[in-house]
Amino acid sequence: MYIYPYSMSEKLLDWFNIxxxxxxxEQxxxxxxxxxxINKYSILTDAKSNAYITIKRLEKSSNKANIDFAANVKNTMVGTLSSEITKTLATSEYADEIIIEWQPSSAEEERATHALHYGQRMTIKQAEKLGLGVEYNCQCGMKLISGQQYAQPIINKINRGKS
Structure with a gap:
């Protein structure tokens, strides 16, 4: 089983019809x-809060007329949800049993620090601490080596919009 938190986040937000x-x-x-x-899905609680923070920050910009609010809010919500997916797995009861193999990024520009971990096996907790899925615009993935029986119910719950 492969999990790419960033692309999973994009697909979920599309699936939720955001x-x-x-x-x-404009106000x-x-x-x-x-x-x-957004309020229908508990998994989006933090994404909503961060979207509001982004909107407030952009509202104060002296260059407000030239800002693409939709793109900024989307980036914020995708990044927050991606982080939430990884953190939910990393803080789960059986996180020490979930062993992953770090997969290459799908981003146009990869992070050199993340590239050092491609192919390495570690617990989901270790991967999260190293930034997998939680650092800004991280588009790395993970292959589940063991612990799929613990990860699958969590992923199913997330896919239903629950945290």
């Missing part, structure tokens, strides 16, 4: 219909 072009409401917040969608 429309980033309709999320920002420093989010459109009500998008908030209703």
């Amino acid at each position: 429309d980033f072009d309709r999320i920002y409401n 420093g917040g989010m459109q009500r219909e998008q908030l209703k969608l």
